[in-house]
Amino acid sequence: MGEPMIRLEDVVKRFSNSRTLAVDHLSLEIQEGETAVLVGPSGCGKTTTMKMINRLEEPTSGKIFVDGSDVMSQDPVQLRRGIGYVIQTIGLMPHRTIAQNIATVPQLLGWEDSRIKDRVAELVEMFELRDELLTRYPGELSGGQRQRVGVARALAADPPVMLMDEPFGAVDPIVRARLQDQFLDIQDRLKKTIVFVTHDIDEAIKMADRIAILNVGGTLEQYDTPKEILRKPANGFVEEFIGSERGLKRLALIKVNEIRVEEGPVVSPEDTVQRALTVMEEFGTSWASVVDGGELLGWVDAGTMHGMTTAGEATPQRFSAYVTAENSLREALDSLITSETQVAAVVWEGQRYRGILNLDQISREILG
Amino acid sequence: MSVVSEALAWLSDPVNWSGTAGIPNRVFEHVRISTVTVLAAAMIAVPVGLLIGHTGKGRFVVVTLSNVGRAIPSFAILGLALPVAIKLNLGLGFWPTFIALFALAIPPILTNTYVGVAGVDPDLVEAARGMGMADREILRRLEVRLAAPVIMVGLRTASVEVVATATLAALVAGGGLGRFIIDGFAVRDDARILGGAILVAALAICTELFMGGVEKLARPRTSTA
Amino acid sequence: MMLAQDTREPFFRPEWVSRNADRIVEQLIEHAYLTSIAVGVGSLIAIPVGVYAYRHRRAYVPVTWLAGFLYTIPSLALFAFLTTYTGLTTLTAEIGLVSYTLLILIRNVVAGLEGVPRDTREAARAMGYTPRQLLWRVELPLAFPVIMAGIRVATVTIIGLVTVTSLIGKGGLGKFILQGIQRFFSTPIVVGAVLSVLLAILADVLLLGLQRALTPWARSRPRPEGAR
Numbered sequence: 001m002g003e004p005m006i007r008l009e010d011v012v013k014r015f016s017n018s019r020t021l022a023v024d025h026l027s028l029e030i031q032e033g034e035t036a037v038l039v040g041p042s043g044c045g046k047t048t049t050m051k052m053i054n055r056l057e058e059p060t061s062g063k064i065f066v067d068g069s070d071v072m073s074q075d076p077v078q079l080r081r082g083i084g085y086v087i088q089t090i091g092l093m094p095h096r097t098i099a100q101n102i103a104t105v106p107q108l109l110g111w112e113d114s115r116i117k118d119r120v121a122e123l124v125e126m127f128e129l130r131d132e133l134l135t136r137y138p139g140e141l142s143g144g145q146r147q148r149v150g151v152a153r154a155l156a157a158d159p160p161v162m163l164m165d166e167p168f169g170a171v172d173p174i175v176r177a178r179l180q181d182q183f184l185d186i187q188d189r190l191k192k193t194i195v196f197v198t199h200d201i202d203e204a205i206k207m208a209d210r211i212a213i214l215n216v217g218g219t220l221e222q223y224d225t226p227k228e229i230l231r232k233p234a235n236g237f238v239e240e241f242i243g244s245e246r247g248l249k250r251l252a253l254i255k256v257n258e259i260r261v262e263e264g265p266v267v268s269p270e271d272t273v274q275r276a277l278t279v280m281e282e283f284g285t286s287w288a289s290v291v292d293g294g295e296l297l298g299w300v301d302a303g304t305m306h307g308m309t310t311a312g313e314a315t316p317q318r319f320s321a322y323v324t325a326e327n328s329l330r331e332a333l334d335s336l337i338t339s340e341t342q343v344a345a346v347v348w349e350g351q352r353y354r355g356i357l358n359l360d361q362i363s364r365e366i367l368g
Numbered sequence: 369m370s371v372v373s374e375a376l377a378w379l380s381d382p383v384n385w386s387g388t389a390g391i392p393n394r395v396f397e398h399v400r401i402s403t404v405t406v407l408a409a410a411m412i413a414v415p416v417g418l419l420i421g422h423t424g425k426g427r428f429v430v431v432t433l434s435n436v437g438r439a440i441p442s443f444a445i446l447g448l449a450l451p452v453a454i455k456l457n458l459g460l461g462f463w464p465t466f467i468a469l470f471a472l473a474i475p476p477i478l479t480n481t482y483v484g485v486a487g488v489d490p491d492l493v494e495a496a497r498g499m500g501m502a503d504r505e506i507l508r509r510l511e512v513r514l515a516a517p518v519i520m521v522g523l524r525t526a527s528v529e530v531v532a533t534a535t536l537a538a539l540v541a542g543g544g545l546g547r548f549i550i551d552g553f554a555v556r557d558d559a560r561i562l563g564g565a566i567l568v569a570a571l572a573i574c575t576e577l578f579m580g581g582v583e584k585l586a587r588p589r590t591s592t593a
Numbered sequence: 594m595m596l597a598q599d600t601r602e603p604f605f606r607p608e609w610v611s612r613n614a615d616r617i618v619e620q621l622i623e624h625a626y627l628t629s630i631a632v633g634v635g636s637l638i639a640i641p642v643g644v645y646a647y648r649h650r651r652a653y654v655p656v657t658w659l660a661g662f663l664y665t666i667p668s669l670a671l672f673a674f675l676t677t678y679t680g681l682t683t684l685t686a687e688i689g690l691v692s693y694t695l696l697i698l699i700r701n702v703v704a705g706l707e708g709v710p711r712d713t714r715e716a717a718r719a720m721g722y723t724p725r726q727l728l729w730r731v732e733l734p735l736a737f738p739v740i741m742a743g744i745r746v747a748t749v750t751i752i753g754l755v756t757v758t759s760l761i762g763k764g765g766l767g768k769f770i771l772q773g774i775q776r777f778f779s780t781p782i783v784v785g786a787v788l789s790v791l792l793a794i795l796a797d798v799l800l801l802g803l804q805r806a807l808t809p810w811a812r813s814r815p816r817p818e819g820a821r
Contacts, residue, residue, distance in 0.1 A: 081721030091716025137810040439793040441753030444786035447770040451779030532667030568670035
C-alpha cells in the first residue's frame with residue numbers, strides 16, 4: 001500500500017475550557033479511495049477529529065497530513081477549498097439558489113461561468129435532482145433533497161477528500177437508506193477518500209471500508225474493516241458498542257459468492273432413475289436438483305420417480321428458497337428460515353445453477 | 369468652552385433653586401404630571417389589556433392602537449391635544465399636557481398587558497381550569513402574576529416616554545423642566561438651555577433606572593441560582 | 594403668545610390647505626430629506642459598529658449602553674444641548690436624529706448577525722470562505738432582513754422626531770404643528786400630524802417592499818416534492 005491519503009500522527013486535542021482530552025493521542029491512516037467511518041458515543045471526539053483535518057479545529061499537538069502535506073503548514077482557506085465537507089444540518093446558504101449553492105466552491109476557486117454551469121449540470125444528473133430545483137431556494141426543498149444538494153455541493157470542485165459529519169442524519173429512515181445507497185453507488189465510481197462520522201454503528205457498517213471505533217475521551221478502541229470488527233471485537237467496549245446480532249450484522253456483509261457453495265445432489269433430465277437415486281444416496285438426500293445444460297429446472301423427489309425411466313419424466317418442482325450469488329448471507333438466511341425446506345438453491349445470471357446453501361453452511365460462516 | 373461652565377454656574381446659582389420658577393418646583397411639576405398621567409393611563413389600559421388578553425376578543429383594537437401609536441409623533445399628539453382642550457374649554461397648561469401624555473401612555477401599557485396575558489402558556493390555563501378555578505381566579509392568580517414582568521416593561525416604556533414628552537408641555541404653557549429650555553430659547557440664554565437639558569436628561573435616566581428596578585422586583589424568582 | 598382661545602374655531606379649515614399647498618409640499622420633502630440623511634448616516638455608523646460589537650462580545654454592553662443612554666435623553670433636551678455648540682442648524686438636527694437611530698440599528702445588526710444559522714456559517718468556513726467573504730457574502734446578506742426591520746423602526750421613529758426639530762428652526766412638517774400650537778390654530782397641527790403619520794406609513798411600506806424585493810429567499814417555504 002502506498003502513502004495514505006490522510007494520516008493522523010499522535011493527534012491530541014484539548015479544548016481550552018475543558019480539563020479532559022477531546023482526542024487522545026490518536027493515530028490513523030486512511031488509504032486513497034477508502035471510506036473511513038469514525039463512530040462512537042457522544043463525547044468520543046469523532047467530529048472534533050474530523051474537523052481537525054480541514055482545520056475547523058486545530059490540534060493541540062500531533063500532526064495531520066493530507067495527500068502527503070502537513071495541514072498546519074497550509075493556508076486554512078485554500079486547504080478547505082480542496083476538501084469537500086458535508087454536515088448533518090447541511091448548512092445550505094438560505095439566500096442562494098440551489099444552483100448557486102452547488103456552485104459555491106467552484107466560484108470561490110474562480111472557475112469560468114461555463115465550466116461551473118457544466119459541472120452543476122453534471123452533479124444534478126449524478127444526484128438525480130430535477131432541473132427545476134436549481135432556481136429554487138433551500139427553504140423550498142424537502143429534507144431529502146437538501147441532503148442530496150449538500151453532498152453535491154461538497155463534490156462540486158471534485159475534491160479528492162470528503163469529510164462527512166452525519167450527512168444523512170436529519171432524514172427519516174426510509175429516505176436515509178435511499179440516500180446511503182445512492183451515495184455508495186456514486187462513491188463506487190468516484191473513489192473519493194472519505195472521512196465519515198456517525199453515531200450509528202449500522203450506518204458505519206454499511207458505508208465503511210474501515211471503521212474507527214472511538215471511546216469517550218477520544219481514545220481509539222479498534223480500527224479495522226467492518227467484517228473484522230464484527231468477527232473479532234477488540235474488547236468489551238467494542239463488543240457492547242456494536243450491539244447484539246453481531247453475527248447477523250456480519251452475515252449482511254458477506255455475499256453468497258464469497259463463500260464456497262456446495263454443489264449438492266444434481267441430476268440432468270437425461271439421467272436414468274437409477275442414476276438419480278444413486279446420486280441422492282451419495283448425498284444422503286431423498287431429492288436432487290435437476291439441471292439441464294447449466295440451467296436449473298427445479299428439484300425432484302425420489303418417491304415420485306417409481307415406474308419412470310429417466311429423471312426428466314418427473315415434473316421438477318420449484319425450490320421454495322432461491323438466492324442469487326449477489327445476495328448477502330443474511331438475505332440467504334432469511335429466505336431459508338421463511339421457506340419450508342432447509343435448503344436454498346443458489347443461482348446466478350438468471351437461472352444458472354451454482355449450488356445449494358443450508359443453515360449449517362451459514363452458521364459455519366458466523367463461527368468462522 | 370464655558371457653555372458648560374456657564375450651565376454649571378446656572379445650575380448652582382441659589383437663585384434658580386427657589387420659588388415657582390425654581391428647579392425644585394419644576395422637577396416637582398414634571399414628576400407630578402408624569403406620575404398622574406401614567407397612573408391614570410395604567411388604571412384604564414391594564415384592566416382593558418387583561419380583559420382582551422384573557423378573552424382574546426378585541427385583539428384588533430390593540431394591534432391597531434399600538435401601530436398607530438408608534439407612527440404618531442409625540443409632538444403631534446401634544447399639538448392635537450391643544451385644540452381638543454380648547455374645544456372642551458379646559459384651558460391651557462395641565463389639561464392639554466395631560467391629554468397628550470395620556471394618549472401617549474396608553475399604547476405601550478395596553479399592548480404589553482395584552483401580550484403578557486396572551487403569552488401565558490395555554491396548558492397552565494387549562495390545568496387551572498381543570499383544577500376548578502373560575503375565570504376570575506385564573507385571571508387574578510395566574511395570568512396577572514405571570515404577565516406582571518411584561519406589564520412592567522410596558523409601564524417603564526410609557527413612563528420614560530411620558531417624562532420625555534412632558535418636556536414639551538412648556539409649549540402649551542404647562543410647567544415642568546421644559547420651561548427652562550423653551551424659555552431659554554425665547555431669550556437666547558444658552559446657560560439656561562443647557563442646564564435645563566441636563567436636568568431633563570438626568571430625570572429621564574433616573575426614571576429609566578427607577579422603573580428598571582421596579583421591573584426587576586416584578587420578575588418572578590426562579591428556583592435556584 | 595396668549596391669543597384669544599376661540600372654542601368655536603373648527604378643527605380643520607380646508608381652505609388653509611389650498612392656500613398653503615406649496616409650503617406643505619416643500620416641508621414634506623424637507624421632512625423626508627431630513628429623515629433619509631439621519632437613517633442613512635445612522636446605518637453607515639451602526640453597521641460597522643454592530644459588526645464590531647458582534648465580533649467582540651465585550652464591546653457589546655458598553656456600545657448598547659451608550660446608544661441606550663443617547664436614546665433615553667428626551668429629544669428636546671438633546672437638541673437644546675446641541676444648539677449650544679452647533680447652533681440652530683441642520684447639523685444640530687442631524688446629530689440628534691442620528692443618535693436616536695443608533696440603539697435600534699446597532700441592536701438589529703447584532704441580532705441579525707446572531708441569527709445567521711450556525712451550520713451555514715460553519716459550512717461556509719469549511720468550504721473555504723475567507724473571513725471577509727464570510728461577512729460580505731454570507732453573514733450580512735442573511736442578517737439583512739433583521740437589519741431592514743431595524744431600519745424600518747428607526748425610520749418611523751425619526752419621522753416622528755423630525756417634528757421636534759421645528760423648535761430649533763428645522764422640523765419639516767413639525768413647523769406646521771409648532772405654528773399651530775403657537776397660534777392656537779388647529780388646522781396646521783392636523784395637517785402636520787396627519788401628513789407625518791402618512792409619511793411614516795408610506796416609508797414603512799416602501800422599505801418593506803424593498804426588503805422583500807432584495808430577499809426573495811426569505812419568503813420561500815418548503816413545497817411538497819413533485820409540486821411545481
